[in-house]
Amino acid sequence: MSQPTKGFPLPSSLKVVPGTEAAQAAHPYYIQFNPGDDERFWFYNSMHFPEPMHHFDMVTAEAAYCALGSFNTRVHVLPTTKGIDHRIINGRVFIGGVAVTDPAEIEARTKEFQQRAFYYYEHWETLYDQWKEKMKALIADAQALPKPTLPDLEPIETTHTGKGVAANHALIDTYRKTLEGYFRMWHHHFEFLLLGYGAYLTFFDFCKKAFPEISDQAISRMVAGMEAEIFRPDEEVKRLARRAVELGVDDKFHDGMVIDDVLAALDQLGGAGKEWLKELESSRNPWFNVNVGDGFYHYHRSWNDDLSMPFAALPGYIEKVKSGQPIERPTGKLIEEREQLVADYRDLLDTDEDRATYDQLITLAHRVFPYVEGHKFYCEHWYTNLFFNKIREYGELLAENGFFAEPADVFHLTHYELESAIIDLMLTWSSGAQPIGPQHWPAKVAERKAAIKIWGEHTVPPALGAVPDVIDDPAIVMLWGITRESLDAWLSDGEGPSNELKGFAACQGVVEGTARVVKSVEEISRLQQGDILVCQVTNPTWAPIFQKISAAVSDIGGSMSHMAIVAREYELPAVVGTGSATQRIKDGQRIRVDGGRGIVTILEDQPVLEDA
Amino acid sequence: MSETDAIGWFADLRIDDRPTVGGKGASLGELTHAGIDVPPGFVVTTHAFELFLEALEQASPVRALVEAIDPADLDAVTALSKALRARVEQEPLPQPVERAILDAHTQLAGDGATVAVRSSATTEDAEDASFAGLQDTFLWVLDAQDTVHRVRECWGSLYSVESITYRRKHGLPEEGVAMAVVVQTMVDARTAGVMFTRSPTTGDKSVITIEGAWGLGSAVVSGEVTPDRWVIGKITGEISTREISDKHIRQVPAQGGGIVDEDLPADMRTAPSLSDEELQALRTVGRRVEKHYGRPQDIEWAIDKSGALLLLQSRPETVWSAKAQVPVTAPTADPLKHVMTIFGGRK
Numbered sequence: 001m002s003q004p005t006k007g008f009p010l011p012s013s014l015k016v017v018p019g020t021e022a023a024q025a026a027h028p029y030y031i032q033f034n035p036g037d038d039e040r041f042w043f044y045n046s047m048h049f050p051e052p053m054h055h056f057d058m059v060t061a062e063a064a065y066c067a068l069g070s071f072n073t074r075v076h077v078l079p080t081t082k083g084i085d086h087r088i089i090n091g092r093v094f095i096g097g098v099a100v101t102d103p104a105e106i107e108a109r110t111k112e113f114q115q116r117a118f119y120y121y122e123h124w125e126t127l128y129d130q131w132k133e134k135m136k137a138l139i140a141d142a143q144a145l146p147k148p149t150l151p152d153l154e155p156i157e158t159t160h161t162g163k164g165v166a167a168n169h170a171l172i173d174t175y176r177k178t179l180e181g182y183f184r185m186w187h188h189h190f191e192f193l194l195l196g197y198g199a200y201l202t203f204f205d206f207c208k209k210a211f212p213e214i215s216d217q218a219i220s221r222m223v224a225g226m227e228a229e230i231f232r233p234d235e236e237v238k239r240l241a242r243r244a245v246e247l248g249v250d251d252k253f254h255d256g257m258v259i260d261d262v263l264a265a266l267d268q269l270g271g272a273g274k275e276w277l278k279e280l281e282s283s284r285n286p287w288f289n290v291n292v293g294d295g296f297y298h299y300h301r302s303w304n305d306d307l308s309m310p311f312a313a314l315p316g317y318i319e320k321v322k323s324g325q326p327i328e329r330p331t332g333k334l335i336e337e338r339e340q341l342v343a344d345y346r347d348l349l350d351t352d353e354d355r356a357t358y359d360q361l362i363t364l365a366h367r368v369f370p371y372v373e374g375h376k377f378y379c380e381h382w383y384t385n386l387f388f389n390k391i392r393e394y395g396e397l398l399a400e401n402g403f404f405a406e407p408a409d410v411f412h413l414t415h416y417e418l419e420s421a422i423i424d425l426m427l428t429w430s431s432g433a434q435p436i437g438p439q440h441w442p443a444k445v446a447e448r449k450a451a452i453k454i455w456g457e458h459t460v461p462p463a464l465g466a467v468p469d470v471i472d473d474p475a476i477v478m479l480w481g482i483t484r485e486s487l488d489a490w491l492s493d494g495e496g497p498s499n500e501l502k503g504f505a506a507c508q509g510v511v512e513g514t515a516r517v518v519k520s521v522e523e524i525s526r527l528q529q530g531d532i533l534v535c536q537v538t539n540p541t542w543a544p545i546f547q548k549i550s551a552a553v554s555d556i557g558g559s560m561s562h563m564a565i566v567a568r569e570y571e572l573p574a575v576v577g578t579g580s581a582t583q584r585i586k587d588g589q590r591i592r593v594d595g596g597r598g599i600v601t602i603l604e605d606q607p608v609l610e611d612a
Numbered sequence: 613m614s615e616t617d618a619i620g621w622f623a624d625l626r627i628d629d630r631p632t633v634g635g636k637g638a639s640l641g642e643l644t645h646a647g648i649d650v651p652p653g654f655v656v657t658t659h660a661f662e663l664f665l666e667a668l669e670q671a672s673p674v675r676a677l678v679e680a681i682d683p684a685d686l687d688a689v690t691a692l693s694k695a696l697r698a699r700v701e702q703e704p705l706p707q708p709v710e711r712a713i714l715d716a717h718t719q720l721a722g723d724g725a726t727v728a729v730r731s732s733a734t735t736e737d738a739e740d741a742s743f744a745g746l747q748d749t750f751l752w753v754l755d756a757q758d759t760v761h762r763v764r765e766c767w768g769s770l771y772s773v774e775s776i777t778y779r780r781k782h783g784l785p786e787e788g789v790a791m792a793v794v795v796q797t798m799v800d801a802r803t804a805g806v807m808f809t810r811s812p813t814t815g816d817k818s819v820i821t822i823e824g825a826w827g828l829g830s831a832v833v834s835g836e837v838t839p840d841r842w843v844i845g846k847i848t849g850e851i852s853t854r855e856i857s858d859k860h861i862r863q864v865p866a867q868g869g870g871i872v873d874e875d876l877p878a879d880m881r882t883a884p885s886l887s888d889e890e891l892q893a894l895r896t897v898g899r900r901v902e903k904h905y906g907r908p909q910d911i912e913w914a915i916d917k918s919g920a921l922l923l924l925q926s927r928p929e930t931v932w933s934a935k936a937q938v939p940v941t942a943p944t945a946d947p948l949k950h951v952m953t954i955f956g957g958r959k
Contacts, residue, residue: 078955113955118948198954205953210940211818213811218818218848344847348817353939360947474954508850596851 008463008491011037017090017458023451024089026055026414026444031062033087033094042087042094043463046579047480047556048296050536052091052455055448056391056411056418059182060296060384061086061093067186072194072475073098076120077112081473091455094464097473120195124367128192131371135188135378142181142386145174148397150429168426171397175422178390179415182383189379194475196368201474203365206357210349217507217568222342223365229377230566231329233290233303234543236283237310238327241317243279247272250322253314256525259307286382294537295380298392298411302385312524313544320547334569394422401425402438404445412448413441462579463487499602501578501585503553506564508596509573511551512603517587532593534585546570551593553581553600567595575600618660618712622653622796632657634732634792639926646904648897649922653727653796654716656763658734660709661790664767667706668699675786678771683780689773696771701764713763717756717795725797726865727753729762731769732792751830752798752865759795766793799922800865803885804829804914805839807894808929809846809902815932817908819852820844820898824885827862828871829914829924836873837861840885844895851891856884886915893921901926907933 011033016024024032049061069083082098100106120127148171158166200223207219244250249272252262266273284304292309293300303310320327342362349355395410398421404410413421421437428435467487476482489502516531518524524545527533533549535542537556543566546552551573567574573595581600585591590603620633625641633641637655644650668674674696681692705713721727729750748769750762769775770791779789805824810817823839825832832839837860843853858881866872886894894913901909901923908929915921944950 080956110952110956114948114952117951117955118946121948121951198951201954202951206940206950211816212814213816213819213843213852215845215848215850215852217850218845221848341847345818348846349940350817350937351939353943354941356943357939357941357947357950361950364947364951505852597854 007466008461011042011087011089011094011464014089014460014464017451017454020090020451020454022444023055023448026417026448027058027088028414028416031058031086031088033089037087037096038465040096041463041465041468042096043480043482044460045086045093045095045480046462047537048294049093050556051297052452053088053093054298054411054452055414057297058088058093059179059415061088062415063183063186064189065095066183067190068194068475070187071190075191076117076195077109078194078474079106079110079113081475084475090458090460091452092460096465097476099473117195117198120192121199121364121367124192124371128371131188131191132378135185135383138181138185138188139378139383139386142178142383142390145177145390146170147393148174150397150425166430168429171394171422171426172419174390175394175419178387182387185379185383185387189375192368192371193375196372198474199364199368200372201477203361206361207345210354210358211345214345215505217505217564218341218345220564221568222338222345222362223369224338224569225366225369225373227331228370228373230373231543231569232377233287233310234313235329236287237313237544238317240276240279240283240310241314241327242321244276244314244318245321247276249273249276250318253311253318255315257311257315259311262311289382289385290377291381291385292542295376295384298388298408302381304385305389308524309542309544312527313547316547317544329569391418394418398422398425398437398441401435403435403441405442409441409445412445467491501553501575501581501600501602503575503578503581503598503600504564505594505596505598506552506574506576507567507572509551509571510592510594510596511573512590512592513550515553515585515587515589515591516549517582517585519582532591534581534591536582543570546572551595552576553578553585553591553593555579555581555583617657618663618709619654619656619716621716622650622655625655631734632659632792634658634734634794635927636730636732636925637792637794638732640794640796642904643901643923643926646900648901648904649920651797651799651922651924653720653794655732656713656793656795658790658792660712661767661792663706663709664700665790668703671699671703674699675789678776678779678786681776681780683777686773689776689780693771693773693776697768700768700771701761705760705764710760713760713795714756717759720795720797721756726869727759728794728796728798729753729759729766730794730796731766732794734790734792749830751828751871752869754869758869763793763795767791796924798865799914799916799924801828801914802826802917802919803890804912804924805832805885807898807911807913808908809898809911810908810929810932811843812931815935818846820846820895822886822891822894825857825859825862826876826880826885827864827874829912830871831861831863831873833912836863842886842891844891846895846899849892849895851888854884856882858882859885890915890919890921897921897923 012035014033065084065086072078073082080100082100084095084097086093086095088094100109150167150171154166157163203223204219207214244253249266249269252265263277266277288303288310291300291302317327346355346358349358391410392407395404395407398404398410399407403421403425410418421441424435424437469484471477471483471487511532513530513532514528515534516527517534518527519536527545527548529548530550531548532551532553533545534553535555537554546566547570549572552567553574554576555578556576564574564576573593575593575595575598578600585600585602592601592603594600620629620637620641622641622644625633625638626645627638627642629641630638633655640650640653665674677692677696681688683689717727731748748766750765753759753762770789779786803824803826805822806829807823808821811819811821820843822842822844823832825837825839831837838857840857840859841853841855842851844851859876860881861873862876863871864874898909898911901911905928909926910929911926912924913921914924941950941953
């Protein structure tokens with residue numbers, strides 16, 4: 001290696017953006033960079049946290065890394081890696097793995113791992129069934145938590161039943177249970193995740209050795225689950241479109257409709273209208289408990305909270321139903337195709353030994369994949385929605401009591417600070433005095449709002465510290481797709497043609513069209529038929545609008561990502577994980593997406609005016 | 613086909629006929645029989661050659677002279693080669709042989725079609741590069757007389773300096789040295805090239821590599837143009853590589869027979885010589901042929917002016933197929949042990 005060593009800046013060289021020092025200091029001490037951190041390698045977790053963090057939303061990082069690390073380090077005992085530490089600066093979450101390098105320790109951990117992880121693989125279906133029951137019970141617990149309210153006086157029943165506990169106690173009780181449930185959910189989340197990815201990657205690795213030029217897409221198509229929960233919300237929208245036609249209420253749905261008006265009109269219509277609303281209710285629970293992001297930001301609201309996404313898709317589906325086109329997912333055909341694919345690749349193997357190994361590994365991959373695909377619905381979507389909505393209820397209560405101007409301001413507090421605000425309210429409700437919070441919080445909220453805006457305009461390096469020779473952390477490779485090669489690519493960023501962006505080839509096909517840079521779900525109504533969607537991160541829950549667009553480009557995601565899986569199913573050319581598409585591509589520009597090669601080319605420098 | 617026939621039509625040939633019609637001829641017969649589109653044609657068999665050689669031997673010795681020569685004596689070999697090739701090309705053909713070729717030509721190309729005349733060697737050895745000179749191909753042959761002449765030239769190549777030297781150096785007996793010749797209607801190709809049903813660089817059997825350029829495939833085979841190159845998933849049809857080259861010329865039929873280079877206009881030079889649909893059609897036929905033979909193939913193909921896809925030749929891929937087949941990973945009794953490739957750390 002005679003190349004000059006390239007590296008990333010040291011954590012200590014990264015400065016807090018002037019004017020945001022107080023907002024930075026409000027984060028707990030244990031996630032602030034400290035001098036010892038210069039010895040380690042860190043990277044910006046833009047995959048899960050692409051936008052500057054609200055203080056409360058950091059609870060997701062805390063709960064998730066707490067759980068991830070526990071399972072890697074102490075439950076499954078991964079041989080070569082422990083958990084992940086996280087830090088925050090300028091609103092951005094940096095993470096660093098803890099590798100195990102001592103051969104004796106690796107050996108000892110390998111023994112433990114094989115006892116523990118192999119038990120999971122052997123009993124996967126049973127344990128996963130049990131997992132679903134656990135998750136459903138946890139969700140039921142969260143749903144049962146009362147809405148935080150404070151009466152002026154306790155109801156008389158408190159006296160008559162000898163309850164012996166006043167309403168303010170429920171505030172802290174419910175809050176702690178809400179947090180407890182969220183931390184517990186993340187433990188459940190990581191109970192299977194790494195083992196699932198690992199089994200999948202074992203098959204992946206075998207295929208890459210047996211077929212050096214096989215595409216990632218082909219492998220994931222061999223493994224993709226068919227009954228996965230991620231497809232279900234979109235299937236429900238299709239069902240509702242079909243029901244609308246059957247019930248003769250399809251004329252109520254059109255592009256640009258005002259959803260509340262449509263719902264009111266259907267209600268007023270009675271009969272068929274009410275019938276359709278009933279269908280909507282049954283779809284909403286639970287299938288519209290999917291949010292429009294990855295579930296890591298409180299403002300990634302669910303379809304249930306904001307019906308824009310499913311309703312944006314309804315007119316298109318209705319059109320298709322009326323013209324007799326099949327819209328439902330052809331599960332039977334997809335299963336047949338997957339089995340054919342598995343059989344065809346098997347036929348190409350040279351030896352009986354390889355065919356035996358292949359059979360073992362595809363069986364294992366199929367066994368674990370329902371979890372890999374399905375868990376998100378329960379964890380990142382359903383549970384996370386309940387969690388953030390519960391916090392939002394606290395926001396409403398505190399706003400009513402003058403703590404904030406608006407309920408969503410609650411997310412500018414850390415989870416410790418929120419507990420303190422709740423206790424402030426409890427104390428003063430009991431003493432009969434005025435809470436102190438209204439003098440304390442509005443200024444802090446304003447300061448943090450301003451900081452997030454500043455952080456959003458400020459870029460951070462993709463990584464910090466010395467580049468390791470190899471990334472030998474299966475968790476980091478699996479979850480973030482980070483390898484020595486990708487780090488080298490980051491370091492040489494800007495050396496390619498200026499009008500070209502490279503990403504993962506997610507679904508083949510070459511398309512030219514108008515780029516529509518969509519930064520939040522509120523903007524999806526701007527998408528015109530045939531546009532190319534350019535976004536930070538897409539999620540399976542964006543699937544309903546895939547019928548409208550001709551290609552998709554995202555900043556974040558790997559070729560194994562859910563987005564890539566869904567794009568392939570819709571045969572939508574897609575390039576994911578470009579890093580900077582939403583920054584470099586301007587709304588209205590003509591671009592070319594080559595989904596087979598993972599290249600996006602900006603064809604025109606001048607944005608085309610939308611109404612020109 | 614009977615062993616004593618001077619010619620054999622593709623439709624009547626199978627791969628087992630290789631000893632009398634050569635590898636190329638037998639493969640074209642096999643493809644025709646399998647229902648793959650191949651330009652129609654016939655093979656002038658080794659039997660026809662042997663009848664001719666017998667006639668030559670009766671006039672004056674052939675084999676004995678070759679067997680007696682010292683391969684180190686280049687002057688002697690050159691003189692002998694010149695003499696024998698002249699005889700093969702000029703002495704009268706036995707009547708039945710000439711009649712059979714002329715009749716078959718009339719049947720194949722009586723309407724004025726042009727043909728390609730290509731040698732079809734009978735031994736694996738002959739496919740070896742060291743047997744240089746044996747792989748003659750004459751394109752755009754205009755009439756029956758010219759066809760007979762080209763057949764003789766193919767036969768004559770058995771007595772080229774390189775061929776004689778090779779046989780003598782390896783001590784191969786002259787008895788049994790024979791040559792079949794393929795006569796096939798010519799495809800006036802819009803685009804032509806080659807296809808390997810595996811990766812030539814990694815040996816990966818899950819991809820098909822296609823190379824093609826404008827005009828006749830001879831330009832690609834001879835290396836006179838850098839062809840466009842594509843890599844396609846054999847099973848999925850994904851096109852993972854598209855290298856569109858600058859194809860400065862194409863080869864087209866010449867007025868008086870044979871072929872000629874033609875310059876290309878700028879826009880055509882850098883335009884892809886195949887559409888995605890054509891690539892998929894090639895993949896489909898490549899898979900069919902591979903399945904038919906049960907092993908990866910090295911295929912020559914052409915697309916005619918009407919857009920029809922035809923195979924000109926298919927032979928087994930030899931480089932990667934000759935390598936020992938080693939399992940990708942050692943099998944384990946406990947399949948779960950395989951996950952240690954991911955969790956066990958870098959070896």
